[in-house]
Every structure is written in C-alpha cells, then in structure tokens.
Amino acid sequence: MSAVAAILHTDGEPAAASAISAMTAAMHYRGQDGVHHQVLGPCAIGHCALHVSAEDRDSVQPLSENEASYTISLDGYVANYEELRRDLTQRGVTLRNRSDAELVLQAHILWGRECLEHINGEFAFGIYDHANETLFCACDHTGLRQLHYHWDGRTFVAATDIAGVLAALDERPAPNYGYLAEHIANGWFTYDETPWQGVMRLPRGHCLTFENGKLQRREYWELPLEITTRYRSDGEYIEHYRSLLTECVAEAGRSDRPVACEVSGGLDSSAIFALANQMDRASNWPSPGLAGFTLSAPRGTPADEARYIEALASAIGREIEAVPLFCPDLDWFEAQAQIDQRLPFLPNTVMLRGLAKAASDNGCRISLTGQGGDQWLDGLPHYYRQSLRGGDLSAFGRSFRADRRARGLAWSAAQAVRQSVVAGLPDGVTDGLRALRDGEPEIATGTHWLSGEMQRELRRRSNAFRAQMAALPTDDRPKRGKLVAPFALLVFDMLNVQAARLGVENRHPMLSRKFIEFSARTPEHIRLRGGTTKHIHREAMKGILPDKIIDRESKAHFSQTFLPYLPEMQALVAEQIHENAEFRQLVESDTVCAAFDGAKGAPIDQIPIWSLWGTYASALFLEQARVDY
Incomplete structure (x- = not known):
C-alpha cells in the first residue's frame, strides 16, 4: 500500500520541503518503490510508492497534468479500471499512461468533484488545484484506504498514517480521552476520530474540500437502502451472485506479480481462492500466478482449521502453504504502538502477520482477503416482514418452508405471525414497543470500568450514534450499521497497516462497492434461510467448494x-x-x-x-x- 501526504497553508506562506519530507519519512515503509515530493507554493504533496501492477510503474507520483494545473497523490487502485478508461477515452480524454493515478486525475479534470460517482475501488487521494490553490481529498466507499488530517485554522495537513500527520505538526496534540474510553468499554460509536485530539480520519465514502480558508466535508456515496433487485427464482439470484463475486475477485487480482490469497478454511476466503484458481486454470486470471496461505494452529485447538484447508486443497488441486501464528512478546506491541503513534494492535490481528510475510517472501504484493463476508452475507432476521412490505409472497413462502424444515412448525408460525403484525405498523410504533420491551439500552459491556466523567462522555457518544440511526426506517438501521461499524473499520486498518509494513497490499473483494450494493439491494431471505446464514453464497459455491466447507456452520476462535x-x-x-x-x-x-x-x-x-x-x-x-x- 502506498501513502499520500499533503500540506496546504491558507495564508499564502510557502510550504516547506522539510515538512513534507518529514511526513513521508514517517511513512517510509510504504515507499519501497520510491518517495517523491512536489512543493507548489503554499502546497506541498508527497507520495510513498509501492508498485503492485505494471500500470503503477507507468507514472511517478505526485503526478501533474500536462499544463501543471492539477497534481495528484493516490494510494489505491481503481476496480472499474477498464470501464473508466473506456468512458474517458470515448469522451475525448487523452490518457498519457496506464496508471490508476492518471485515470483518477483525468476523471477529476473532466467531472470535477463528481468524479467520485465514476470511480470504484479502494483508494485515498489528494488533488491540488494550482490556479485556485485548493485541495480536494477523498477516500473510498468503505474507507479501506485511510486518510488522516489536521486543521489548525491556518495549515491543513493530510496523510495516510497518523504518524505522517504528527510529523508535520509543531506541537503534539493532547490525547483524545473519549476515543480511549470506547476502547476500554468495548463500545464503538465514532469512526472519524483518532487517539489524538484534532487528528481526524476522513470517514468512508466522504470527500473533503479545502478552499477559501474553509474545510468542507461531505458524504458522496450512500448505501442504497431500497430493495430494487428482485428475481422470481433462487436460481436467478444465485447466477447473479456467482457472476458478481467472480468479477469482484478478478478486479482485485490485477497485478504483474503473483497474487496471494489468505485462506482460512471458512466460506468466504475459500470461495475467493477457489474462484481465483478457476480463472488461473482457464488462463484468464489478471496476474502471472496465484498462491494460497493459511494459518497453522495447534491441532485440536479452537483455532485449528486444517481439515477444511486439506479438503479445499484436494478439491481444487492447489497447494495451500501453512504459516505459523505470529505471537510476539508484549514488547513487540509496545514498539509497534510507538512507531505508529496509535494504540497497539489486537493480538488476533497481529497473529496474521505471518501471512503477509509469506506472501511477500513469495514475490506477491497483493493479498486477497475474505473480510466483509460476515458483514454482507450473514443476513438479517426480518425477512418475513421485508417480504410482506415488498409484496413478495413467494419469498415469504420459501422462507416459511425452510424455517419449518429447520426449526419446526411452532417456531416458524410464531415468527411469521409476529413479523406479519409488525409489517403493518408504522416505524414510530414499533420503536416505542421495542423501547418498552428492552428498556434503557446498555451502552457497552465495560462501561463501569470508566470514571464517572468518561461514562458521561461515552453516553454522549452513544446517544449521537443512536440519533443517526433513529433517523432511518427501522428495517434499514441494521444494514446501515454494517457499513459504519467503527470496530470493523479499526480491525481492517490494523490488518492493512501490518501488511503494508511487509510490502503487501490487502484487497477485499467482499467489501467492493458492487458487492456491498448487491447485498443492500437484495432481500434478506436470500442470505438467511432456515436458520442458516450465507444461503446464497453456499448455493452459488456448490460444485466449486467441497461440501465440508459449504455445510460449515462453525468458525475458528483465536x-x-x-x-x-x-x-x-x-x-x-x-x-x-x-x-x-x-x-x-x-x-x-x-x-x-x-x-x-x-x-x-x-x-x-x-x-x-x-x-x-x-x-x-x-x-x-x-x-x-x-x-x-
């Protein structure tokens, strides 16, 4: 994963080369293929390059437009690469090279801030407009490529890593105690803060514009909440899903080096590896090779998944290399926290470090993960209510028959009747009934560990988060909650940063924009049926994955x-x-x-x-x- 750095002085003071150099130096591990800067009057832009494709090597960033009117620094890749290239060239745009940065830059020149409607992928970037002395920053729909920033009323600083931002500040900010309280309480409500006051994170699906001395932040992409994709038969859903997932895997696999896959033996990562293997065998895989890596846990422990890995390797005819869990001394965590200027990573994320190292040692710079499957495939339990509100009686019947086979007539009838009654009630009434039934919601399990002042702060954060959710229709809140879940984003960050330190870029087919939108636009009954989660995924993977994995209900515990x-x-x-x-x-x-x-x-x-x-x-x-x- 590459890195972005930018400084903008709004009072016209020239940006200092030493400041942008200090920022990229703090993120030097991301610059295995070079670190470059441009000082452009009041703005300075830097880039730490990790090339993962032939297209990356076509340009040096920061990249300026021919007339030197705009300059970009990009971390990430464009998933809809071919589609965007065609769109731009058909509109008369001359592309000077094949790089993703050139695509994003030319899209911005053509469409301005609306370029984000045309770009899919995992990315964070900053684009400086020389003539107007403005800076435009954005990150992808899920915020998988982080971008942190600080604004003191005079100088705006942005960087991929927190350490990059801090390197440009004259004084170290104070700790953010409210953020720490969320970690202690295991209650997660904010997604744009860091452990340092004033050092913010650009939220997922947002862009930021800095001009005329003002910082403006807006959400450019919203999760589609309306169910718009309905088919008459399960077969049509399954065909659509299988084609979609294959496309997402292929888009994430674009590289001029072999691509690694993290294979846990679970439904999600196994499917990604198996689909990539099919494409590789058919000579239409967009990289020169494929390698699978899995964690090797002690036999018989809750973390042992060897029997599933062996079944997958046998079924697809490809070796999967076992890698020991990385379990360093606590001193390692303390050193990591000191370098990254953030809280130490969780042990059950650090244990995966060996997978990234194995990928790097085997010449891979991209590693595909199955992250996102649990969020967007598990299904939500209001499928009867949703079917009735959408007038889909056929789906209601399929769900009822599956529930009856799995859980019996009494349970299924009670569930169907209850949700049928609720389906006819306004959201305000159901909210009131739920409040009477559940009482005051618990903020978080460890709230009582906090001081009184911090408990009040956590309650304030909880109320603000709940107020955002309350503005949505009842059935849409869990769906939105999947997207904005702060803890999930924190875990993704931990995994991505430690992979980047080993020269590997994690990519996430099941967190791609089109994958998430498919999940959001399709009814819940295709995912949760008869008490079994990931129904459509299991059906779509029949004949691709072994039955041992398709029928799996358990998960490893670390x-x-x-x-x-x-x-x-x-x-x-x-x-x-x-x-x-x-x-x-x-x-x-x-x-x-x-x-x-x-x-x-x-x-x-x-x-x-x-x-x-x-x-x-x-x-x-x-x-x-x-x-x-």
Whole structure:
C-alpha cells in the first residue's frame, strides 16, 4: 500500500520541503518503490510508492497534468479500471499512461468533484488545484484506504498514517480521552476520530474540500437502502451472485506479480481462492500466478482449521502453504504502538502477520482477503416482514418452508405471525414497543470500568450514534450499521497497516462497492434461510467448494491468543494507575484491578478480553504520549 501526504497553508506562506519530507519519512515503509515530493507554493504533496501492477510503474507520483494545473497523490487502485478508461477515452480524454493515478486525475479534470460517482475501488487521494490553490481529498466507499488530517485554522495537513500527520505538526496534540474510553468499554460509536485530539480520519465514502480558508466535508456515496433487485427464482439470484463475486475477485487480482490469497478454511476466503484458481486454470486470471496461505494452529485447538484447508486443497488441486501464528512478546506491541503513534494492535490481528510475510517472501504484493463476508452475507432476521412490505409472497413462502424444515412448525408460525403484525405498523410504533420491551439500552459491556466523567462522555457518544440511526426506517438501521461499524473499520486498518509494513497490499473483494450494493439491494431471505446464514453464497459455491466447507456452520476462535499477555498487561495497568494521573482520570481503578484479577484462571469465554486489551492499550498510549511530551 502506498501513502499520500499533503500540506496546504491558507495564508499564502510557502510550504516547506522539510515538512513534507518529514511526513513521508514517517511513512517510509510504504515507499519501497520510491518517495517523491512536489512543493507548489503554499502546497506541498508527497507520495510513498509501492508498485503492485505494471500500470503503477507507468507514472511517478505526485503526478501533474500536462499544463501543471492539477497534481495528484493516490494510494489505491481503481476496480472499474477498464470501464473508466473506456468512458474517458470515448469522451475525448487523452490518457498519457496506464496508471490508476492518471485515470483518477483525468476523471477529476473532466467531472470535477463528481468524479467520485465514476470511480470504484479502494483508494485515498489528494488533488491540488494550482490556479485556485485548493485541495480536494477523498477516500473510498468503505474507507479501506485511510486518510488522516489536521486543521489548525491556518495549515491543513493530510496523510495516510497518523504518524505522517504528527510529523508535520509543531506541537503534539493532547490525547483524545473519549476515543480511549470506547476502547476500554468495548463500545464503538465514532469512526472519524483518532487517539489524538484534532487528528481526524476522513470517514468512508466522504470527500473533503479545502478552499477559501474553509474545510468542507461531505458524504458522496450512500448505501442504497431500497430493495430494487428482485428475481422470481433462487436460481436467478444465485447466477447473479456467482457472476458478481467472480468479477469482484478478478478486479482485485490485477497485478504483474503473483497474487496471494489468505485462506482460512471458512466460506468466504475459500470461495475467493477457489474462484481465483478457476480463472488461473482457464488462463484468464489478471496476474502471472496465484498462491494460497493459511494459518497453522495447534491441532485440536479452537483455532485449528486444517481439515477444511486439506479438503479445499484436494478439491481444487492447489497447494495451500501453512504459516505459523505470529505471537510476539508484549514488547513487540509496545514498539509497534510507538512507531505508529496509535494504540497497539489486537493480538488476533497481529497473529496474521505471518501471512503477509509469506506472501511477500513469495514475490506477491497483493493479498486477497475474505473480510466483509460476515458483514454482507450473514443476513438479517426480518425477512418475513421485508417480504410482506415488498409484496413478495413467494419469498415469504420459501422462507416459511425452510424455517419449518429447520426449526419446526411452532417456531416458524410464531415468527411469521409476529413479523406479519409488525409489517403493518408504522416505524414510530414499533420503536416505542421495542423501547418498552428492552428498556434503557446498555451502552457497552465495560462501561463501569470508566470514571464517572468518561461514562458521561461515552453516553454522549452513544446517544449521537443512536440519533443517526433513529433517523432511518427501522428495517434499514441494521444494514446501515454494517457499513459504519467503527470496530470493523479499526480491525481492517490494523490488518492493512501490518501488511503494508511487509510490502503487501490487502484487497477485499467482499467489501467492493458492487458487492456491498448487491447485498443492500437484495432481500434478506436470500442470505438467511432456515436458520442458516450465507444461503446464497453456499448455493452459488456448490460444485466449486467441497461440501465440508459449504455445510460449515462453525468458525475458528483465536481469543486464546490474549491469554499469555495478561500478567504483563496487568502489571503495566497497575503501574499506570499508580504513576499516571491522566490514566486515573480515565478509569475506575478498583474496578479495573478487580477485572484483571478475575481473569486469572477463568475460562476464555468468561474473560472480557476486549475491555482488558483496551485498558492496557489506553494505559500504554498515555504512558508513551507522556514520554513524548
């Protein structure tokens, strides 16, 4: 993954070459194929290049338009590459090279800020308009390519990594205690903040314009909420889905090096690898090779998926290399947090580091993942209500028959009757009934670990998040929640950053724009049926995946990766409670200490691992921030 850096002084002061150099130096690991800068009066733009395709090598970024009117720095790739090229050339645009950056730049010159309606992919970029001294930034629909920024009223700074932004600031910002509170409580409500006050993250599907001394942020893409794709038969849905997923995998696999696949043995990553294998065997895979890698966990543990991997390798006739879990000492996490200037990554994301290293060692610079499948394929349980509101009695009947076979007549009839009644009620009435039934919602499981002040702050964040959701129709809220889930985005970031540190770019076919839009525009009964999730995916993969995987209901568990760290985590937290007044203002000391004590010897499913790690991570961050001051 490459990196973007930009500085814009709004008072006309010339940008300093030393400042943009400091930003790219903080992200040097992303620049294996070169680091370049341009100083353009009040603006400076930098780029750290990791070339993953022949098209990338066609240009050097930052890339300027012929008349030097616009300059772009892009991290990412265009999924609809061929389509966008045709569209631009048919409109008379002369493309000077094959790079994705040239496509995005020319799209912006042609369509202005509406260019984002024409660009699909995973990307973040900044484009400087020389004549008007304005900067235009954007990130993709899911925010998979991060872009952080800071604005102090005079200077605007943006960079891929938080460390890149901090490198350009004269003073280190104060810690963002509300953000840390979310980590401790395991309650996730904000998606545009970082652990530093004033250092923001551009949200998914947003663009940012800086002109006339004002910063304007807007959402350019919204999740389609209306069900517009309906077919008469399951077969038509399945055919559409299989074709779509194959297309998404092919678009993500464009490279001039072999492409890696992370293969867990689950339904999602296995399908991506199997489809890529089919294309490779048929000589229409858009890269010169394919390699599969899987985690090798101890046999018989909850993390062991060897039997599924063996079944897949046998079925498709391709070897899948086993890679040991990466389980470093806690010192490794502390060093990582110090370098990245953020909270240490979760152990069950760091354990995947070996997959990226194996991919890199085998000459791959792209790794395809199955992330997103659990979000967009699992299905939501209001399929009866949705079918009735959409007038689809055939779908209602198919769901009822499947439920009756799986769960019996009594359960199915009760579910169908309840949802039929609710289908005729206005959303306001159903909201009221739900509030009476459920009472005051719990903010988060670890809320009581926080100080009184931080509990109030978490409640404020929770209320703001719920208010956004309440503005949507009842049936659309879970769908929107999948898109804006802050914790999922945090996990994607952790995985992407550590892969980038090894020279590998993660790509996510099941988080592509067209894949998400298909899920949003199709009814829930094609995903959740008879108590089985991912119904359409399982049906579409018959004959492609082995039955052992298609029929799989279980998932591997890696929570035990936390256990070896607990004693050292507790020691650091106890030290910070004693020595760091800022940390004591954040937590209820006695409650936190009791929680760590209670974790000793407890079964893993009874240990609040996320809050324990969030508490340790916050304590470490505040300790490192204090030292930096």
